[in-house]
Amino acid sequence: MRFSSPPIRSAQGLAASACLFGLVLAFPSLAEARPNAPQAFCQQYPSSPDCLGRVITCDTCHDSTDPVLWNGYGLAVNAELAGRDFDTYLSEALAAVESEDADGDGESNLDEILVGTNPGRAESLWQPLPEPTGLENPWYALGEYDPVLAYRRMSALYCGQSPDYAALESLRALDSDEQRERVHEDLALCLDSAYWRGRGLRELADPRVRPLESVGMDTEVELYGVQLALADYYWDYRLWRYVLSDDRDLRELLTAQYHVIEGGDGALERVEGVQPNPLLGGGQPLEPEHRAGMITTQWFLVINTMLSPVPRTTAAHALRSYLDMDISRHEGIFPVEGEPTDIDGKGVQAPACAQCHSTLDPLAYVFANYHGIEYPSDNGKYDEERLVGVIDGWEPGQVTSVLFGEPVSSVPEWAAVASESVYFRRAMTNMFVEHALGREATPAEMSELAALVDSLPADGYSANRLIHRIVDTDAFGAP
Amino acid sequence: MLEQDLSRALELAPEELCTELGSYDCVDDIHLVALGGHDPFGRGQYAPVAKPMVTTPLAVERVVLAACSERVARDHDERAVFTALELDGPAPAATSDAFIETVDALYQRLLSRDPIDAEYEVLAELLVDDQGEPVLAERFAAEACVAVATTTEFIFI
Numbered sequence: 052m053r054f055s056s057p058p059i060r061s062a063q064g065l066a067a068s069a070c071l072f073g074l075v076l077a078f079p080s081l082a083e084a085r086p087n088a089p090q091a092f093c094q095q096y097p098s099s100p101d102c103l104g105r106v107i108t109c110d111t112c113h114d115s116t117d118p119v120l121w122n123g124y125g126l127a128v129n130a131e132l133a134g135r136d137f138d139t140y141l142s143e144a145l146a147a148v149e150s151e152d153a154d155g156d157g158e159s160n161l162d163e164i165l166v167g168t169n170p171g172r173a174e175s176l177w178q179p180l181p182e183p184t185g186l187e188n189p190w191y192a193l194g195e196y197d198p199v200l201a202y203r204r205m206s207a208l209y210c211g212q213s214p215d216y217a218a219l220e221s222l223r224a225l226d227s228d229e230q231r232e233r234v235h236e237d238l239a240l241c242l243d244s245a246y247w248r249g250r251g252l253r254e255l256a257d258p259r260v261r262p263l264e265s266v267g268m269d270t271e272v273e274l275y276g277v278q279l280a281l282a283d284y285y286w287d288y289r290l291w292r293y294v295l296s297d298d299r300d301l302r303e304l305l306t307a308q309y310h311v312i313e314g315g316d317g318a319l320e321r322v323e324g325v326q327p328n329p330l331l332g333g334g335q336p337l338e339p340e341h342r343a344g345m346i347t348t349q350w351f352l353v354i355n356t357m358l359s360p361v362p363r364t365t366a367a368h369a370l371r372s373y374l375d376m377d378i379s380r381h382e383g384i385f386p387v388e389g390e391p392t393d394i395d396g397k398g399v400q401a402p403a404c405a406q407c408h409s410t411l412d413p414l415a416y417v418f419a420n421y422h423g424i425e426y427p428s429d430n431g432k433y434d435e436e437r438l439v440g441v442i443d444g445w446e447p448g449q450v451t452s453v454l455f456g457e458p459v460s461s462v463p464e465w466a467a468v469a470s471e472s473v474y475f476r477r478a479m480t481n482m483f484v485e486h487a488l489g490r491e492a493t494p495a496e497m498s499e500l501a502a503l504v505d506s507l508p509a510d511g512y513s514a515n516r517l518i519h520r521i522v523d524t525d526a527f528g529a530p
Numbered sequence: 531m532l533e534q535d536l537s538r539a540l541e542l543a544p545e546e547l548c549t550e551l552g553s554y555d556c557v558d559d560i561h562l563v564a565l566g567g568h569d570p571f572g573r574g575q576y577a578p579v580a581k582p583m584v585t586t587p588l589a590v591e592r593v594v595l596a597a598c599s600e601r602v603a604r605d606h607d608e609r610a611v612f613t614a615l616e617l618d619g620p621a622p623a624a625t626s627d628a629f630i631e632t633v634d635a636l637y638q639r640l641l642s643r644d645p646i647d648a649e650y651e652v653l654a655e656l657l658v659d660d661q662g663e664p665v666l667a668e669r670f671a672a673e674a675c676v677a678v679a680t681t682t683e684f685i686f687i
């Protein structure tokens with residue numbers, strides 16, 4: 052298989068960076084080279100989609116990082132380095148093995164890297180779809196963008212049901228340009244429908260909100276007649292639905308300082324300031340200056356921080372939910388020099404733990420000023436003194452949070468850096484694309500995906516405009 | 531969406547499509563996960579399964595068979611879909627208007643298009659049993675409905 056088209060996604064940055072991470076993880080003497088290597092690769096391959104936001108992992112070169120096990124590609128790169136200075140010779144080493152086939156699957160390392168498969172794993176292989184063959188299909192234009200198919204899929208996804216016979220007959224009677232126009236006219240109606248604003252958007256939020264009926268406002272658990280609701284996740288869902296509708300800026304998922312209520316007519320309305328708890332929990336106790344959208348709601352803090360002094364789970368879930376980086380899978384590793392300091396004595400400085408905690412702990416420190424579960428009614432409140440007395444010798448400002456190499460002094464700052472990053476744009480685009488396609492984008496679709504990511508700023512970070520663009524892609528409309 | 535599309539095509543309320551033991555909704559409850567749904571609040575399942583499960587085809591056929599059977603049963607008294615058939619009588623001939631109208635109705639309702647000649651021919655095979663004897667019209671109606679509503683086109687597009 053050869054790929055004559057320009058690189059549609061470059062896993063070179065991925066491969067190189069992942070190997071680099073693996074190398075430095077394996078050999079402490081190399082650790083100081085780690086932060087520079089991804090940039091070196093991106094300088095070599097500036098158009099690489101990986102350099103524009105693909106999540107970097109160790110898997111490209113490693114089967115395991117502790118104990119260190121290299122795959123064939125990692126071994127090849129390592130052998131080419133031959134103990135020479137990592138920063139100086141990494142690019143040369145990668146280039147030297149590009150024409151090899153480290154995993155013996157019949158594809159060169161470079162070909163695999165360019166389409167995003169793993170050059171070190173034979174089972175990681177992609178073949179383009181064959182050209183359509185067989186009888187002519189009188190209803191759908193196979194292999195090319197078909198507005199009728201796009202209309203059908205669009206209706207199902209965003210209106211909640213397929214178009215009926217009359218609607219499709221009406222569409223088929225139009226010429227191609229008119230059909231495309233109709234697709235977008237009706238898509239706009241669907242995106243304004245009760246189905247999409249209610250159920251459709253809500254379902255996208257589920258893995259991020261992670262509701263739990265037994266401790267939410269619907270709980271039937273009581274103690275001495277008092278309902279034991281720790282927080283109300285419907286605040287989260289309302290904010291999510293509000294930000295992702297009506298062409299609002301989806302960065303506000305991370306930066307909103309307001310809350311959202313639902314009026315009697317079902318319309319969502321923005322409200323400002325602290326919202327008192329109706330019971331033990333259920334309000335929104337944060338002053339606006341401590342708010343950061345979805346990642347500082349009472350529910351988010353309660354369900355993730357719970358009783359933890361250092362809210363690592365909270366930071367990890369924010370990273371996973373809004374930057375597509377699952378740190379438990381070695382995604383989004385940006386080690387901070389001198390970390391982890393292990394301020395709470397959990398043993399995270401052990402080599403196997405430090406691989407991730409050198410990134411995770413600095414991500415989490417700013418969340419430590421927010422309570423998780425704190426009876427009787429302080430769930431999710433802000434408290435700069437929270438760790439005083441909880442961690443021996445703790446003093447505010449003792450440690451510094453870092454996100455993507457940038458020091459941040461508060462969760463709103465953390466959220467601002469995150470929301471402006473290419474990783475956030477990529478994560479949000481991927482979320483809508485995977486929802487639309489029912490799968491991840493294939494290597495052949497990566498150029499369309501990259502264009503979608505790039506379109507967000509010019510479109511004002513509007514989810515609706517992004518969806519209109521997704522519906523226009525061949526990935527969506529070509530049967 | 532399967533529920534919504536079947537509901538509209540067969541003019542049955544979603545809760546009338548299929549129930550287990552006459553009480554438990556097939557789509558929203560019993561077979562929710564197999565049919566690609568998820569339940570974050572009660573079951574803590576925050577996203578649908580990534581791929582169809584082993585039981586997914588069984589669940590789809592279960593729901594479709596129940597829905598089509600329910601529609602045929604109701605059409606005995608109040609015709610909505612199988613308006614061209616005498617359901618208590620024998621199935622019509624493959625060349626009859628009743629057959630063509632029935633197949634047209636199923637394709638238009640379920641797939642939002644007209645059938646092609648090859649599709650008439652396939653469904654005509656359902657007009658007779660294994661011995662070549664005409665089946666009852668109600669049996670043909672139910673089987674034709676299931677055949678169209680379990681096509682890849684209906685389920686995946």
